[in-house]
Amino acid sequence: MNQAFASHAPQASAAISIQGLHKWYGDFHVLDGIELQIKSGEIVVICGPSGSGKSTLIRCLNLLEDFQKGAVVINGTPLTRGAACVAKVRRQVGMVFQQFNLFPHMTVLDNLMLGPRLVSKLNEAQARALAYEYLERVRIREQAQKFPGQLSGGQQQRVAIARALCMRPRIMLFDEPTSALDPEMVKEVLDVMGELAHDGITMLCVTHEMGFARRVADRIIFMVEGRIIEQARPDDFFDNPRHPRAREFLSQILDH
Amino acid sequence: MYKDHIVKARATDNATFMGTVAVVVFVVTVIAGLGESGLARLMGPILLDLKAPLARDIAVAGTFTVTLVLNLFILGRFPLRAQIVTVWCELLVLFLLFFDTFNLSYSFIATKVGFMITQGVFTTVYVSAISIAIAFVLALLGATARLSANGFAIAIASFYTSFFRGVPLLIQIYLIYLGIPQLGYVVGAVPAGILALSLCYGAYMTEIFRAGISSISRGQWEASRAIGLNPFQTMTRVILPQSMRLIIPPTGNQFISMLKDSSLVSVIGVWELMFLARTQGRAEFRHLEMLITAAVLYWLLSIVLETVQARLEKHFNRAHR
Numbered sequence: 001m002n003q004a005f006a007s008h009a010p011q012a013s014a015a016i017s018i019q020g021l022h023k024w025y026g027d028f029h030v031l032d033g034i035e036l037q038i039k040s041g042e043i044v045v046i047c048g049p050s051g052s053g054k055s056t057l058i059r060c061l062n063l064l065e066d067f068q069k070g071a072v073v074i075n076g077t078p079l080t081r082g083a084a085c086v087a088k089v090r091r092q093v094g095m096v097f098q099q100f101n102l103f104p105h106m107t108v109l110d111n112l113m114l115g116p117r118l119v120s121k122l123n124e125a126q127a128r129a130l131a132y133e134y135l136e137r138v139r140i141r142e143q144a145q146k147f148p149g150q151l152s153g154g155q156q157q158r159v160a161i162a163r164a165l166c167m168r169p170r171i172m173l174f175d176e177p178t179s180a181l182d183p184e185m186v187k188e189v190l191d192v193m194g195e196l197a198h199d200g201i202t203m204l205c206v207t208h209e210m211g212f213a214r215r216v217a218d219r220i221i222f223m224v225e226g227r228i229i230e231q232a233r234p235d236d237f238f239d240n241p242r243h244p245r246a247r248e249f250l251s252q253i254l255d256h
Numbered sequence: 257m258y259k260d261h262i263v264k265a266r267a268t269d270n271a272t273f274m275g276t277v278a279v280v281v282f283v284v285t286v287i288a289g290l291g292e293s294g295l296a297r298l299m300g301p302i303l304l305d306l307k308a309p310l311a312r313d314i315a316v317a318g319t320f321t322v323t324l325v326l327n328l329f330i331l332g333r334f335p336l337r338a339q340i341v342t343v344w345c346e347l348l349v350l351f352l353l354f355f356d357t358f359n360l361s362y363s364f365i366a367t368k369v370g371f372m373i374t375q376g377v378f379t380t381v382y383v384s385a386i387s388i389a390i391a392f393v394l395a396l397l398g399a400t401a402r403l404s405a406n407g408f409a410i411a412i413a414s415f416y417t418s419f420f421r422g423v424p425l426l427i428q429i430y431l432i433y434l435g436i437p438q439l440g441y442v443v444g445a446v447p448a449g450i451l452a453l454s455l456c457y458g459a460y461m462t463e464i465f466r467a468g469i470s471s472i473s474r475g476q477w478e479a480s481r482a483i484g485l486n487p488f489q490t491m492t493r494v495i496l497p498q499s500m501r502l503i504i505p506p507t508g509n510q511f512i513s514m515l516k517d518s519s520l521v522s523v524i525g526v527w528e529l530m531f532l533a534r535t536q537g538r539a540e541f542r543h544l545e546m547l548i549t550a551a552v553l554y555w556l557l558s559i560v561l562e563t564v565q566a567r568l569e570k571h572f573n574r575a576h577r
Contacts, residue, residue: 064478090484101479105497105572114493115483160479167483 014073015040015171015202016061021070023056023226030056031067032226040075040170043203045213045234048223049249054206057223058173061204062086062093075170091119094164098176100156102148108135108159109144115167127166134162138192154185158192165196172196174205210253214238222246268332278325285317294357295320355548364542365549372536372546376529377553383446383528384515387453391514392507394458399465400491413462420459426520428452433524449521457514464506468499501572508565512558519554529553 014037021034030053038044046054059065061072063079063086072079074089103111112131116122122130135141138158148156157177164172174193178186190212197203197216207213213220213234220237222230222245230243241247267273290296292309296316306312327346331339401413420428432455433448443451472495480490519530533550537543 062482064481087484087486090482093482095479095482097475097479097482099475101473101475103476103479103494103498105501115485118489118493119484163483 013040014038015042015075016204017071017073018057018061019071019073021057021060021067021072023053023060023065023067023069030226031060034070034226034228036221036228038202038204040202041200043197043216043218044205044221045217045219046204046206046221046223047208047210047213047249052223053226054223055175058095058175058204058206061171061173062090062095064095091167092169093171093173094167094169095173096157096160096164096175096177098179100148100153100160100180102156102160102163104148107145107147108140108151111148111159112163112166115163120167130166131162134165135159137165137195138162152185153181154188157181157185157189161189161192161196169201171202171204174203174207176206176208178207178209208253210238210250222249266332268328274325274329277328278321281324282317282321285320286313289313290316290320294354297357298353358544358548360545360548361542364537364540365545368536368546369549372529372532372549372553375527376532376550377557379446379526379528380515380518380530380554381557383450383453383521383526384511384518387450387457387518388511388514390450390454391457391461391510394454395461395465396496398458398462399469402462402466403469416455417459417462420456421463425452425456425517426523428456429520429524445521445524445526448524449518449526453514453518453521456517457510461507461510464503464510465499468503469495471502472498497572501569504565504568504572508561508568511565512561515557515561516554 016036016038018034018036021031022029023031032053034057046057048054056065060067061074061079063081066081075092077085077089077092079085079089102108103114106114109128109131112134113124113127116127116130117124120127132141132144135144138161140155140158140162143151143155143159148159151159161177177193178189181189186209190209193203193205194212194216205217215234217234220232220234221228222237222241222243224245230237230241230246232242237246238250241250289309290313292312293316296312299316299319306315331342334342398413398416401409402417404410423431429449429452432452433443433445436443436448476494476498477490480494485493518528522528522531522534525531529550533546534543537546
């Protein structure tokens with residue numbers, strides 16, 4: 001493990017703190033003792049071969065997946081299975097999915113207003129103003145009255161990001177946000193994410209976009225078989241990967 | 257079906273095909289011996305001079321065959337929509353001619369049809385409408401219970417669907433009408449009928465709702481949770497509105513089928529359409545008149561429902577154009 005990050009102990013300013021996290025699917029050990037501290041405002045990219053538990057790890061943080069052992073603390077709140085605690089954590093954590101998961105029966109505007117209206121209890125006008133503010137941010141204001149099915153993949157993913165941001169989360173989780181997109185649409189989504197990184201929001205992002213990781217991330221985490229086997233600053237990770245598995249992974253993903 | 261773009265020669269222009277059709281139809285009609293049938297009476301003028309039975313059979317069969325083949329040949333040239341409309345009209349005319357051979361008393365129908373509509377159709381429609389509304393709620397509760405993580409709820413819901421799907425509706429109607437008074441409550445025929453219909457159809461619709469809800473992808477549940485919606489909000493705002501698209505077509509079928517099954521409550525003396533059809537003609541032995549009138553009224557009601565169903569489907573499909 002890289003020395004610079006070995007000393008990351010649990011601390012008050014940690015946005016996410018994960019200790020001894022284990023998860024099994026039957027006999028399959030998906031997450032094998034994950035230890036991870038993420039500071040408030042930090043941008044962390046998680047990469048690794050498929051099946052290494054990257055998505056499962058971030059899905060445990062808002063309890064979309066359950067885990068059997070270990071502790072997760074989000075902004076000082078220990079994650080329990082109680083409804084109130086889970087609701088509190090989910091309000092603070094926004095999530096963007098590989099398959100967008102927009103609500104297809106609602107217009108873009110209604111997709112954005114649903115959470116603010118029902119969860120944040122804003123009134124109609126406030127929710128609408130908030131929705132338009134974030135649609136503006138992801139540069140898609142003119143599509144407000146369309147249904148998701150009428151938008152391109154890149155536009156849908158930007159709407160999904162805006163929908164998550166409308167809840168004003170302090171942490172954003174991205175689960176392979178560009179993997180389902182046509183190549184020419186990847187950039188528009190990464191650009192939006194890059195701008196978000198400057199706003200001081202904490203970001204945890206599973207992605208194979210190594211250019212994005214190098215430009216935007218404060219730290220790269222490399223996972224294999226449910227374990228974090230290397231974490232480093234982007235320059236260190238890309239120029240001087242220590243672990244043989246990381247070298248192998250980078251050569252496969254960069255030289256094609 | 258998804259149409260291919262291959263161009264085929266019209267079957268109705270194919271001499272061998274049309275010849276085969278003609279021969280088969282001719283042989284079958286000759287064997288059926290239609291010389292003295294209602295069809296022969298329709299063709300009266302042609303057959304006036306023929307006395308020998310076989311000659312009459314052959315003449316009727318021949319006329320029928322020629323008309324049919326000519327009809328096919330001409331219709332084959334029509335565009336699709338015109339074909340559909342024309343064939344519909346032709347079948348309707350044949351249907352009416354068929355009923356006409358019963359020697360019905362139209363004046364008798366005319367005197368009774370008003371009462372059959374104001375009393376019979378009205379009762380049928382309101383019994384069915386209330387029942388389908390209750391069945392809808394039962395189905396929603398049943399499906400939610402079946403899909404819940406609560407053992408009691410699952411057991412109650414599956415017991416309910418198992419019993420009411422497994423027992424004939426007619427028996428359920430008797431059981432409710434005759435059984436509930438044993439508990440000390442006297443129920444009228446109409447409430448008993450409504451109760452039986454809603455319980456029975458609620459059970460069928462539980463399965464429809466369950467399938468509709470299960471078909472929504474996990475991503476929709478996850479996205480709802482991730483933005484913080486509670487389970488009730490997730491269900492009512494995200495899952496059910498999407499399931500409706502899949503639930504509406506089979507529910508429309510259920511409603512049409514309930515409209516007709518509501519005729520079963522006539523056995524406990526509810527004055528709905530079927531009850532009147534059986535009783536109004538009795539005094540003058542005009543059973544067939546009343547049954548045919550009821551049949552036509554049921555059919556018209558179903559057509560109205562089919563139209564409403566098509567509208568609803570369009571509405572819930574609007575995001576999927």
